[in-house]
Amino acid sequence: xxxxxxxxxxxxxxxxxxxxxxxxxxxxxxxxxxxxxxxxxxxxxxxxxxxxxxxxxxxxxxxxxxxxxxxxxxxxxxxxxxxxxxxxxxxxxxxxxxxxxxxxxxxxxxxxxxxxxxxxxxxxxxxxxxxxxxxxxxxxxxxxxxxxxxxxxxxxxxxxxxxxxxxxxxxxxxxxxxxxxxxxxxxxxxxxxxxxxxxxxxxxxxxxxxxxxxxxxxxxxxxxxxxxxxxxxxxxxxxxxxxxxxxxxxxxxxxxxxxxxxx
Ligand SMILES: [Zn+2]
Ligand SMILES: [Zn+2]
Numbered sequence: 069x070x071x072x073x074x075x076x077x078x079x080x081x082x083x084x085x086x087x088x089x090x091x092x093x094x095x096x097x098x099x100x101x102x103x104x105x106x107x108x109x110x111x112x113x114x115x116x117x118x119x120x121x122x123x124x125x126x127x128x129x130x131x132x133x134x135x136x137x138x139x140x141x142x143x144x145x146x147x148x149x150x151x152x153x154x155x156x157x158x159x160x161x162x163x164x165x166x167x168x169x170x171x172x173x174x175x176x177x178x179x180x181x182x183x184x185x186x187x188x189x190x191x192x193x194x195x196x197x198x199x200x201x202x203x204x205x206x207x208x209x210x211x212x213x214x215x216x217x218x219x220x221x222x223x224x225x226x227x228x229x230x231x232x233x234x235x236x237x238x239x240x241x242x243x244x245x246x247x248x249x250x251x252x253x254x255x256x257x258x259x260x261x262x263x264x265x266x267x268x269x270x271x272x273x274x275x276x277x278x279x280x281x282x283x284x285x286x287x288x289x290x291x292x293x294x295x296x297x298x299x300x301x302x303x304x305x306x307x308x309x310x311x312x313x314x315x316x317x318x319x320x321x322x323x324x325x326x327x328x329x330x331x
Contacts (some may be wrong), residue, residue, distance in 0.1 A: 069330040075107035077284040101136035107175035123147040125153030125195035135159030150194025188213035214257040235260035235281040236290035267303035276314030293319040
């Protein structure tokens with residue numbers, strides 16, 4: 069059995085929990101350790117039972133509580149060399165044996181999980197998306213990228229769950245209060261996916277086998293849950309998917325866990 073739940077997601081913090089046959093992990097830990105423990109309790113889980121934390125990149129909204137949890141409960145952290153380089157500047161005194169380094173674009177195995185970290189396009193050291201192969205199920209966690217290239221599109225196809233960044237509405241970003249430089253950063257090829265880009269990537273990946281889609285990492289300034297859902301829903305409908313029947317579309321919550329999925 070697999071349990072999947074996004075504990076919280078937004079541009080201010082991200083943390084997702086997966087349990088596959090009793091192997092419990094977090095993907096990113098972008099809140100304080102205490103906050104993550106509280107979020108886990110809300111979905112009936114305990115932080116001391118975590119087996120590992122996987123990091124996508126070293127930005128604070130993805131790593132904030134990782135070091136604290138690792139030290140408090142002796143949890144190994146998995147990341148590539150680039151992410152470690154950035155993360156170790158902020159996380160001090162980790163146990164050597166809890167520093168696990170993997171190579172981007174190479175499969176790794178963690179107990180019952182086969183995991184492919186895919187290189188993505190973002191202004192951090194060596195950011196990755198993750199594709200989890202869990203028995204005959206597949207979960208994609210894709211966030212913080214300026215674009216979805218062909219290799220990424222190929223690797224994520226056929227997943228049962230998609231955690232997909234839908235950071236901003238492009239018009240809202242352009243018209244909004246961000247300084248010009250920051251606008252260019254967010255909409256750049258090493259920035260964040262817009263609602264439209266998320267919709268296009270999903271339209272390419274989905275086959276209509278009742279996949280669960282979680283729109284994630286929404287900007288508080290340049291997006292709303294309603295706008296994000298509507299944009300993606302409209303596009304997928306135009307592309308011939310029945311968004312009431314073929315797929316389940318959800319928007320991640322910013323301050324509390326989203327719907328729990330069991331596969
Ligand atoms: Zn980032
Ligand atoms: Zn982020």
